[in-house]
Amino acid sequence: MQRLAPALRADNVPLDLISLIKTILAATKEISFRVSQAQLGGLMGSTLDENIQGEVQKKLDVVANELFKDILLESGFVKAISSEEEDTSVAGEDNGKFIVSFDPLDGSSNIDINSLIGTIFSIHKAKPELAAGDPDQFKQAGNTQVCAGYVLYGPSTMLVMTTGKGTHFYVLDRTHGGYLLVERNVQVPVDTQEFAINMSNQRFWQAPMQNYINDLLAGDTGPRGKNFNMRWIAAMVGDIHRVLTRGGIFTYPADNKDANKPYKLRLMYEANPMSFLIEQAGGMAMTSEGRIMDMEPSDIHQRVEVIMGSKNEVEHCLSYYKK
Numbered sequence: 059m060q061r062l063a064p065a066l067r068a069d070n071v072p073l074d075l076i077s078l079i080k081t082i083l084a085a086t087k088e089i090s091f092r093v094s095q096a097q098l099g100g101l102m103g104s105t106l107d108e109n110i111q112g113e114v115q116k117k118l119d120v121v122a123n124e125l126f127k128d129i130l131l132e133s134g135f136v137k138a139i140s141s142e143e144e145d146t147s148v149a150g151e152d153n154g155k156f157i158v159s160f161d162p163l164d165g166s167s168n169i170d171i172n173s174l175i176g177t178i179f180s181i182h183k184a185k186p187e188l189a190a191g192d193p194d195q196f197k198q199a200g201n202t203q204v205c206a207g208y209v210l211y212g213p214s215t216m217l218v219m220t221t222g223k224g225t226h227f228y229v230l231d232r233t234h235g236g237y238l239l240v241e242r243n244v245q246v247p248v249d250t251q252e253f254a255i256n257m258s259n260q261r262f263w264q265a266p267m268q269n270y271i272n273d274l275l276a277g278d279t280g281p282r283g284k285n286f287n288m289r290w291i292a293a294m295v296g297d298i299h300r301v302l303t304r305g306g307i308f309t310y311p312a313d314n315k316d317a318n319k320p321y322k323l324r325l326m327y328e329a330n331p332m333s334f335l336i337e338q339a340g341g342m343a344m345t346s347e348g349r350i351m352d353m354e355p356s357d358i359h360q361r362v363e364v365i366m367g368s369k370n371e372v373e374h375c376l377s378y379y380k381k
C-alpha cells in the first residue's frame with residue numbers, strides 16, 4: 059500500500075500543498091489519540107461555553123480546535139484560518155500561500171455515546187492582495203478549493219481526501235504512524251435505494267422535500283416502485299462516508315423550525331469540502347437552487363441547504379422543486 063506523500067506526488071500535487079496537508083494530518087493523528095483517550099482523560103461532556111453559532115461546545119470540540127489551530131498557525135504555511143469553533147477568522151503568516159477552513163470535530167453530539175465523529179477541512183489559495191487578517195480572504199467559492207477532506211475517527215481512523223484528481227481513501231497505520239492509500243478514485247454509484255435525512259424535522263420542511271420523502275417512504279407500492287432504506291448517523295462525516303462507500307442521498311433541507319435559521323449545515327466547514335469530495339467521486343452536490351460549490355460566500359459561518367450523493371437520486375429529488 060502506498061504512503062500518502064508519494065501518492066500525492068504521483069498526482070502532481072505541489073510540494074507546498076503537500077507540506078500543508080502533512081501538517082493538517084499531524085493534527086488529526088493527535089486528535090485521533092485524544093478521542094480514543096477522551097473518557098480516561100476526563101474529556102467527555104460539555105464546557106459551559108457556547109460557540110458563535112449558539113451551540114454548547116463539548117470539551118473535545120475545544121481541545122480539537124486548539125490543537126488544529128496551533129499546529130496550523132505554527133506551521134507558517136497558512137495566511138489565515140477559519141473554524142466552526144472560532145468567532146472570526148484568525149490571521150497567520152503574511153506570506154502564507156493558503157487559507158484553511160475546518161470543523162475540528164464534526165458530529166459532537168456523538169462524542170458522549172462513543173460514536174462516529176470526524177474532522178473536516180477545506181483549503182483555498184490565499185489572496186495575495188489581502189491582509190492575513192482580512193475576513194474577505196474567505197470569500198471564495200467552493201469551486202476554487204485546492205484540497206478538501208475529512209478524517210473519520212471510527213473503528214479505523216480514515217482519511218478521505220481530494221486535490222481535484224479523484225477522491226481517495228487512506229487508513230491511519232499506527233504501526234508506522236502514517237496514512238496509507240487503500241482505495242483510489244472512489245466512485246459513488248449513480249443509483250441508490252438509501253437516503254439520509256433527520257426525519258424528526260419532517261413537518262418543518264418545504265412542500266417539495268415533503269413530497270419527495272413521502273414517495274421514498276411509499277416504497278414499492280408508491281410512484282418510485284422500489285423500497286428505500288434510511289440511515290442517519292447525526293455526523294455528516296459518517297453519513298457522507300457511507301454515501302461515498304455504497305451510494306445514497308444525504309440531505310439537510312431548508313426548514314421553518316426557527317425563522318432565523320432556515321439551514322443547519324455550514325457552507326465552509328461542511329457543505330463545500332463534502333461537495334468537492336462527492337463531485338470528485340462522480341456524485342452531485344446541490345442546494346434546491348443550484349450547485350453548492352458555485353455559491354459566493356458572504357460570511358464565514360454561513361449556513362446552506364444540502365442535497366448530495368448519488369447523481370440520479372439527487373436529480374430526482376431536485377425535480378420535485380421544479381414541479
Ligand code: AFP
Nearest residue numbers: 163164165166167256292293294295
Ligand atoms: P456539529 O458539528 O455541531 O457536531 O454538528 C453536526 C452536524 O452539523 C452534521 O454533521 C450532522 O449531519 C448534523 O449536524 C446533525 O444534525 P441533527 O442534530 O439534526 O441530527
